[in-house]
Amino acid sequence: MTLIGQLALALGLLLAVYSIGANIYGLRRRSGEVLASARHALWAMTAMVALAACGLWTGLLRSDFSLEYVASYSSTTLPTVYKITALWGGQQGSLLFWTLLLSIFSAIVAFQTRERNSEIAPYVLIVMAAVAVFFLAMLNFVTRPFDAMIPVPAQGTDLNPLLQNYWMAIHPPSLYTGYVSTTVPFAFATAALMTGRLDDGWIRSTRRWALFSWFFLTLGNMFGARWAYEVLGWGGYWAWDPVENAAFMPWLVMTAYLHSVMVQERKDMLKVWNLALIGLAFALTLFGTFITRSGVISSVHSFTQSGLGPYFLTFLLVVVVAYTGLLLSRIKDLRSPAELESYLSREAAFLFNNLVLVGIAFAVFWGTVFPVISEAVRGVKITVGPPFFNKVNGPLALALIFLMGVGPLIAWRRATRKNLVQSFTAPAVVGIVTGLLAYAFGIRGWYVLTGFSLAAFVLGTIVVEFERGVLARGRMVHERPPRALVNLVAKNNRRYGGYIVHLGVVLAFVAIIGSSFFKTEVKQSVKPGQSFAVGPYRLVYLGLASFETAHLENLSARVNVTRDGRSLEVIEPAKLFFKRQQQPATRVAIRSTLAADLYVVLAGVDDKTGMATFDVFLTPLVSWLWLGGLTMALGTVVTMWPNAHEREVIAAAARRRMGELERQLAAEVRGT
């Protein structure tokens, strides 16, 4: 296994290098055959990386402890599903997984561009192969997944108990997919700069890739939050830890990008900005990996210093310098004839939304690297924690939500008074009334009230848009509302998919406000039979129950959740003890409703008396966060779905191509 894996990675590296060389040579010689060979080399590289990944998976599944990686992150008693996910449980494996995704995406791009985009395709593939060369070099020389373990131990150290959770099975792959797929738009942007084909071709070609990336970044962040919520047992889902920030920043920048490219497609503006954003997004994915791998920034997830840091930093610098240089060298050709005409226009709303998004990303970046900077400048390490991020990003989030309501409805170029009144009267009324109602119901705090008002305002704009569309279809094609709604979304999926995403953002925003401002915590020690109140609930502690498997010991407290004297359900918060790692872990019991989550942690047990101490959180609206995330994902899928018009365009292109081939054939037949 060791040999096969190492050989596959070595061959993969050679093939990636060859592919770059062949592309350059093929471009010089204008040789289609050489370029085809470069493409084939990428496919072969993908096969090699896949072989290596399968090799490591096989090692994990067969508990082959002659591999150091398997011995370090698995054991014979580890459940099979976690043996599979152990591939990204450690550093070498997660880099291999990363490289696997990158290879697969390169292969797909090579396949997609074999006929389309043939002028810039070789450049795109050079960029992708160059990134692959870096990662494969790491895997071959710096952090090797196939190092042997001597002597071979009888048992492995096992996967960290915190990673033995199903969210951990899906969170890293989602996030990595999101991270790695930013490489594709980045490669197309670089190719556009290299070739000087600076129209919006590169944006159009990679629209789906960018959405695909955003889709997975969204899910990845959300799954990560969900994992933290369920597993870490502190009642929250987001702590502004450097590792979380590293995943959040690319999401912010990609969000900005997805909006600003619409301005370029529509108005031929913001060309430099879009190129800069995609470069930034890609650089941030590398930066994220750098800070999590280098130990430069101490994180709660503190990482062992692995020696990878300097390599990533170097690669990051090379990418940033080269890309910036390339961008500057083309800056004259990127002038746009169009210009901003009015503050009251969609361009302006999008521009400001971009500034705010990038501003948030910068604040997050600054807070994350602040300890390093303060140490370099002042000689003292000063950190900023969650209060900093909340303080800065709170007001910016309000601005963003406001712009989210304004952007889609305001007219391009210059909004007329009529446009403003028609579009915004109803939503503004809804927003203000919501704020007043919230105040009447006893909700206080300017942030909360403003937040709820703005959320209702945005919701109002979305409803207005759907209503308008449905009514228009009713008038024009005489469709009844349910059918009109379906057709409206199906025929204008880019637009209405976007609104669905916005709806998801509103849900998530309301969840964040509810869970941040109205969370209550109760800590209580009780003997079996005793009970205590949490909000509207009364929790009756019934007693302890325990069982044991080969893998772990489980000690759970049985708690009857009652409300108004009615028994609702028996929940079992537990302490697990993982035998192999000699480590305890918490199993939180969550009773989730749309109104609030009851979150019960078994904090401590006194063996002699059977007395248990519970840490209980009552968190309003937190489940809306997951709903919001799923809604965002759903909206993205709707946006990506090929609509009838696009299918028509693709079919027409195919027909043209067939016609061409037939003519060629006919010509050849005549020639012979």
Added chain:
Amino acid sequence: MRIKPRFLFGGALIVAAIAYLIVIGIRSTSEYYLTVDEAAARQTELMGQSIRVAGRVKAGTIEWDPTKLKLSFTIVPPPQDGAAVQPVSMRPAQEIRVVCTGEPKPDMFAAGRDVIVEGHLTAHNFVTADQVMTSCPSKYQAKKAG
């Protein structure tokens, strides 16, 4: 795209607002991040301030009262990597006693683990902690079996 001055003004206003939020945020929320040695050496000036201290949990010093959720322990500087031979004549290693009440004991908490303690220096070599964070859930590098 040429940008008219009045739009530059609007953009600059937003950028300035963001910069303002960041500066104010840093000023009002930053806290010192110190090692055990640094914290012990600068006690007088740090007394009462909110700090973070990174150190290693000393074996045999952990007391945990599960009914009161009271966790106390001593942190020491982690041994320097690569310094197999410690200088002999140095003053004895610094130690800080930590007491954290009202929080469940973190799962990863154990003797010999690196922790970050967030709280206030309330007495000589004594930190009252709001939070004890343990290192490393994800990407946790297993110790080389040796």
